[in-house]
Amino acid sequence: MESEQSSAASRTRVTMKEYAIQSDNAHCEILWSDNVRTTHDLATLEHFYRRWNYQLNMDDRKRWTDLSEDDVRRSVDMSISFDALIMDQSGAGMTRGLAALYYYGILLITETPVDDDGAGIAAIGAALGGGNIKLPSNSILSTYQAGKKDLVLTTGTDGPMRTLYGSVWATSSGAQPQGTSVADSAYGSDGLPLHTDFTYQTDPPGLQIFTMVQPALEGGESVFGDGFAVAEALRSQNPDAFDILSKTIRTYHSKDELTGWNLRASGPIIKVDRGRIVSIRHNDLDRLPDLPPDGTKDSQEIDAFYDKLHDAHLAWNSLLAQDKYRLVMKLRPGDTMVVANQRCFHGRKSFSSSTSHPRIVMGCYVSQDELSSRFRMEGFNV
Ligand SMILES: [Fe+2]
Incomplete structure (x- = not known):
């Protein structure tokens, strides 16, 4: 100094x-x-x-492309067993998990318990968010390590984020708690294009946690992508499109009359802070029609706005369709994929299942503020 x-x-x-x-x-x-x-x-x-570090652009996160399922399963940087993450009271497992999420934005957790009504999933949410305190009465993680199976503690300071889908959700309607929303397209069997979740929330969750309970009879592979890698590719290949998608504010919504939710939020697809890509907000299924900038009255200007935005969006989606940006995973029972939701995309291929053998995925979210707090406690510059 x-x-x-x-x-x-x-x-x-x-x-x-x-x-x-x-x-x-x-x-x-x-x-x-x-x-x-x-x-x-x-x-x-x-x-x-x-x-000062930020101004020197010391962004040490690793953008990934051409990643295969085998690469992830074999990587000690990107995969960890449930017990190593949750039951290792030294905290070394959590440090490994958080490092994966900081550097790559994805983490595979194997051997997650799937017969405890979501308690193991809540423990994962607690291991990667919240205050990570050791007071048993306040910590989902500590109570889980002690053999209890709580999903939420009334005085707790860690654990899953509460959303309109509950704290721990399930895509099988039979396993979803009563009164929670099933309005999302995830509750069907169609393929889902790469997207980030909760684009319709002002600050989308930092982590999306998926645990495969029962795979589909056929199809249903999970697909993931690194939004920062795609955005950097767009910036170098098509700077005009990058400029438009990082400056045009899009609006997203989710309305569920049955459970009484009407959420709406806005933001650019690519959020840039002093030249650095800091977050991605992208879901074509939840996006409302774009409106020209306030005060634009000239019809030629309005046409030009829509033409340029359309072309930029097409360039973005054509990158997302390329295999090099798509990690395809055939998740097994007990596999959990954790995704940094403000950075990485998730999606899935269409599937077929039967009433007697539904595809069941359970999961939960962790707030971005809690994740960022844990990153800072680990010494990462966020
Ligand atoms: Fe989703």
């Missing part, structure tokens, strides 16, 4: 000679080369440091 002091006559570079963290663990005393001592709040110093 160094600073500069200027005067009318000269400009002298002052460097840090030594520093000491004070006993309150919240402040730092610095001795400078001109023997001046200063005291600083650690949170402020960390804030400056993160901002």
Whole structure:
């Protein structure tokens, strides 16, 4: 660390000679080369440091393409067993899991229990979000490790995010808690194009957690994609399309009269902050018709707006259709895929099943703020 002091006559570079963290663990005393001592709040110093790193564009996340199911299953960076993630009380498993989600935006968890009414899934949500505290009465994770099977704790500070689909959801209507919404297209058997979830929520969840309970009789493979990789490809191949999709605000909605939800939110497909791609919001099935910018009255301008937006969107979707951006996984019972929902896409191929053998997927969400908090606790610059 160094600073500069200027005067009318000269400009002298002052460097840090030594520093000491004070006993309150919240402040730092610095001795400078001109023997001046200063005291600083650690949170402020960390804030400056993160901002400085950000400006140097030190984005060390790994964009992925051409990834196969075998690659993921064999990777110690992208896959972990349920017990290694949840039952290792040293926290090493959680550190591994969070590193996968920071660097790649996906994590495969094998051998998830599928016969405990979602308790194991809630424990995964707790392991990757919330405060990660060790107080058993407040922690879903601690209570799970102690053998209890709670999905939600009334005084808890970790665990699944509550949404219109409940805390732990299931795509089989028989397994879905009564009163929760089944309005989403996930409850059918058609293929689903790559998308992110909750585009109709102001701050979409940070993690989407899927556990395969019972695969379809035929088809139903899960598909994933790295939105940051696709967005970077668009930026280099078609800068105009990138510019349009990162600046045009689209609106998304979800309305379910039966359960009384009417959600709507807006944002660009590609969100950029000081040149860096920071989040993706994309679901063509939930998107409302685009409107020209306020005040545009000239019909030629309006036509040009729609033409350019249409072409940009086509370029985006044609990238999403390329095999190199599509990771296809045939999930087995007990496989859980965790997806960083503001970065990576998910979708599925169409499937056939029977009433006696439905395709059953269960899961839950973790909020982006909770995920970002855990990333920061692990030392990642978010
Ligand atoms: Fe989805």
